Every structure is written in C-alpha cells, then in structure tokens.
Amino acid sequence: MTGTMFDDFDKLDTYLHAETVRRMQTNKDLNYKQALLEMQRENPALMRLREALYMKRERSKCDAKTLEWVKGELKEVADDLGNLTKEAMRAHPELTYGSAFKLVAGEQPNLIRRYNEAYKRRSG
Numbered sequence: 143m144t145g146t147m148f149d150d151f152d153k154l155d156t157y158l159h160a161e162t163v164r165r166m167q168t169n170k171d172l173n174y175k176q177a178l179l180e181m182q183r184e185n186p187a188l189m190r191l192r193e194a195l196y197m198k199r200e201r202s203k204c205d206a207k208t209l210e211w212v213k214g215e216l217k218e219v220a221d222d223l224g225n226l227t228k229e230a231m232r233a234h235p236e237l238t239y240g241s242a243f244k245l246v247a248g249e250q251p252n253l254i255r256r257y258n259e260a261y262k263r264r265s266g
C-alpha cells in the first residue's frame with residue numbers, strides 16, 4: 143500500500159495532471175503547459191515536492207540496477223574462482239578445497255580483487 147500524494151510520486155503526478163486538465167476545462171484559453179505553469183506559480187512548493195519525489199524514485203531504480211549488476215559480477219567471479227579451484231584439485235588430488243583455493247588466489251590476484259570489490263559494493 144502506497145502513501146499519500148505527499149510521499150508518492152505517482153499519486154502526486156496523477157493529482158497534478160487532473161488539476162491541470164480541470165483548469166484547461168474551466169478556462170478554454172489555457173493549454174496544458176499554461177495551466178501547469180499557472181499551478182507552478184501558485185504553489186511552487188508542490189512542484190518542488192514533485193521533483194524531489196521523482197528524483198527519489200529514479201535514484202531507487204538506479205540503486206536497484208546497480209545492485210543487480212554487482213550481484214551478477216559477484217556471482218560471475220565466485221563461479222570463476224570455484225571452477226579454477228576445482229581444476230587445481232583435479233590437477234593436484236592431494237589438495238583440499240581450502241588449500242586449492244589459496245593456490246588459485248595466489249595465482250589469480252585480479253580475480254580476488256574483483257571479488258572483494260564487488261562484495262564491498264554489494265554490502266556497502
């Protein structure tokens with residue numbers, strides 16, 4: 143359940159659109175842009191609120207896309223490390239998974255760095 147029009151961009155935008163159309167119907171000389179500008183002059187705080195809610199919504203979308211990308215990169219690097227560790231274990235059956243992983247980490251510092259950076263972005 144979303145909140146009031148004062149904390150929900152879509153509700154506020156719907157209200158502003160309806161009010162703009164109502165003004166156009168009341169005053170046939172006004173086009174949409176003129177009616178909207180009239181409302182902006184009368185209540186600039188409401189228009190600033192609309193802008194703030196819009197920016198908040200867009201930042202949220204951006205944050206979600208970034209998190210999705212980071213999770214994908216994290217999985218990709220983890221898969222690469224896991225596959226290299228299993229290859230090391232096949233090549234050296236005496237190694238445990240932990241010791242094989244340490245071997246891979248020593249040979250692939252860039253993969254470890256990428257994993258750590260992605261993990262920090264996911265957590266931070």
